[in-house]
Amino acid sequence: MFRSIRATLRLSAAAAALAVAGPAFAQTPPPAAPVEDTWFADGRAVLAQRLAVRPIEGRARNVILFIGDGMGVSTITAARLLGAEQAGEAGSSRPLAMDGLPHAALVRTYTHDAMVADSAATATAMVAGAKTHNGVLNVAAAAPARDCAAALAAPLDTLFARAERAGLSTGVVTTARVTHATPAAAWAHSPDRNWESDRQLPPAAVAAGCRDIARQMIEWPYGDGLDVVLGGGRVYFMPEGQPDPETPSRSGLRQDGRDLIAEWRAANPAGAFVIDQAGFDAVDPTRTSRLLGLFEPDHMRFAHARENEPSLAEMTRKAIAVLQTRGEGYVLMVEGARIDHAHHVGQAGAALQDTLAFDAAVRAALEAVDLRDTLVIVTADHSHNLTLTGYSPRGVPVLGLVTGADGAPMRLADGKPATVLSYANGPGGAMGPRADLSDADVDDPGFIHPALAPLPSAAHGGEDVAVLAAGPWAHLFGGVIEQHVINHVMAHAMGMYHE
Structure with a gap:
């Protein structure tokens, strides 16, 4: 009896929803399956891997x-x-x-x-x-x-x-x-x-x-x-x-x-x-x-x-x-x-x-x-x-300059480009106007990346x-x-x- 009541309620709710949605909604069938692409397939594969993980308690x-x-x-x-x-x-x-x-x-x-x-x-x-x-x-x-x-x-x-x-x-x-x-x-x-x-x-x-x-x-x-x-x-x-x-x-x-x-x-x-x-x-x-x-x-x-x-x-x-x-x-x-x-x-x-x-x-x-x-x-x-910022397309070198969708360095409000990586403080902080890094060798391991505030030694971060x-x-x-x-x-x- 309870099962039939629940079924009736579900059918009634569905009918009411279709009536409110109108004929166009009612005539559009749901997709048979989610759209398949490589990202979706990857997510499904990772889920399978995660489901297989078992705790080791020895x-x-x-x-x-x-x-x-x-x-x-x-x-x-x-x-x-x-x-x-x-x-x-x-x-x-x-x-x-x-x-x-x-x-x-x-x-x-x-x-x-x-x-x-x-x-x-x-x-x-x-x-x-x-x-x-x-x-x-x-x-x-x-x-x-x-x-x-x-x-x-x-x-x-x-x-x-x-x-x-x-x-x-x-x-x-x-x-x-x-x-x-x-x-x-x-x-x-x-x-x-x-x-x-x-x-x-x-x-x-x-x-x-x-x-x-x-x-x-x-x-x-x-x-x-x-x-x-x-x-x-x-x-x-x-x-x-x-x-x-x-x-x-x-x-x-x-x-x-x-x-x-x-x-x-x-x-x-x-x-x-x-x-x-x-x-x-x-x-x-x-x-x-x-x-x-x-x-x-x-x-x-x-x-x-x-x-x-x-x-x-x-x-x-x-x-x-x-x-x-x-x-x-x-x-x-x-x-x-x-x-x-x-x-x-x-x-x-x-x-x-x-x-x-x-x-x-x-x-x-x-x-x-x-x-x-x-x-x-x-x-x-x-x-x-350290921070990683900007909206560069994928593939832009992480040690490079922030670029736009056209691949050209993105100019900030002062007309100069910015690096993908920078610091909140550190030796790269400028005492005056920012340096123009258009021609700088920013991917060299010894390059000192820009910092917002000048400090002889960059400070630790306190986040988790x-x-x-x-x-x-x-x-x-x-x-x-x-x-x-x-x-x-x-x-x-x-x-x-x-x-």
């Missing part, structure tokens, strides 16, 4: 945390476009390797004391699971920044320390100095990220018992210490006056007379210490249980200018190979640090090249691991103030960043999350949440 033996420093969403988008251009697919939507990770969320990056974050506080959030002050490494927010005594009383436990206590292997790979904020978060506790060598330690901090970040790495007390460390920053481990082995014009910074590299080598006779591409290539992961590579006196080179040092993808591949030989599982951090550095100096082209190098490292890791037991996470510590993930418990990343939640997901995935 324990993660391994976790790899990729951090693109300063890699905001606009940077990812622009790098995707540049990658397509370089592959001869200008204007296409050719995906990055990180785009293929099935689970994603937006991440809120503000810190305990600031709307816009720095790399020390954000690394602390991801590694130690709590927000803290800008400029502080693995010290609870209850302790003021740059207060040594308070910091010593408020250390935060880290995922790396917990992993070592559990008998797992640990590694850090970066294109920055290894003592820089993001990589240093793997081992250091410091109320000031700038205390990289004892030269930077204030006398009061020394008197209170604080140690510099390089020394903390060598003296890290957990398990058997870090198994792999690859990046730059040799002079922070060398005594004052000792010439750098590759760049004799640079010399060690340490004032305590200690040669921390020599100390590491003495403590790890079966390990390998390397400083260049040849030494790196000669490392056999099956015969090397511990690896320290310091490839530059300071930061490593930008990806587009790299020479005589391994790429981020090569370092990632080697680190995984070494860590896998230990057999018990591992935690690895991989940082694409120079994305941030290029943005700071307004060189969008260099930032995008380093983003593509970072993505190549993600691809290398995905090819080397089994996602059934390895959680891979790709995110950024914070964004930058993306986190992308695959592997055990990656499905816990969804919606909008706080940055420190990333740490708790990793700990849960590895079965050490209540360790």
Whole structure:
């Protein structure tokens, strides 16, 4: 009876609708099927892929945390476009390797004391699971920044320390100095990220018992210490006056007379210490249980200018190979640090090249691991103030000028063209009228892109960043999350949440 009443109501409603619509509407049959085109077919194919995704809920033996420093969403988008251009697919939507990770969320990056974050506080959030002050490494927010005594009383436990206590292997790979904020978060506790060598330690901090970040790495007390460390920053481990082995014009910074590299080598006779591409290539992961590579006196080179040092993808591949030989599982951090550095100096082209190098490292890791037991996470510590704007047709170079539909550069109200990419502030800000870029080599990686406001170093962006993930418990990343939640997901995935 109820079914017949519902059917009658549906028929009555349909008849009323036809009467209101009039004869023309009533005589127009609906299309038999949606119009087919390549975009529609693509959407249907992606839906089928998404429907096939199943959560993995087994324990993660391994976790790899990729951090693109300063890699905001606009940077990812622009790098995707540049990658397509370089592959001869200008204007296409050719995906990055990180785009293929099935689970994603937006991440809120503000810190305990600031709307816009720095790399020390954000690394602390991801590694130690709590927000803290800008400029502080693995010290609870209850302790003021740059207060040594308070910091010593408020250390935060880290995922790396917990992993070592559990008998797992640990590694850090970066294109920055290894003592820089993001990589240093793997081992250091410091109320000031700038205390990289004892030269930077204030006398009061020394008197209170604080140690510099390089020394903390060598003296890290957990398990058997870090198994792999690859990046730059040799002079922070060398005594004052000792010439750098590759760049004799640079010399060690340490004032305590200690040669921390020599100390590491003495403590790890079966390990390998390397400083260049040849030494790196000669490392056999099956015969090397511990690896320290310091490839530059300071930061490593930008990806587009790299020479005589391994790429981020090569370092990632080697680190995984070494860590896998230990057999018990591992935690690895991989940082694409120079994305941030290029943005700071307004060189969008260099930032995008380093983003593509970072993505190549993600691809290398995905090819080397089994996602059934390895959680891979790709995110950024914070964004930058890069913007991609204008209404250029698809196919216009992302490092080029905004054009109209006719392909000619679009002139703004002052009669001058604009670049597709620009910054809210930075070195490219003009003190007077805008420069005419009609004949500028805007696609050169060293070109300084225009900025709205002049600033010696472009500021970070405070908007949410993306986190992308695959592997055990990656499905816990969804919606909008706080940055420190990333740490708790990793700990849960590895079965050490209540360790």
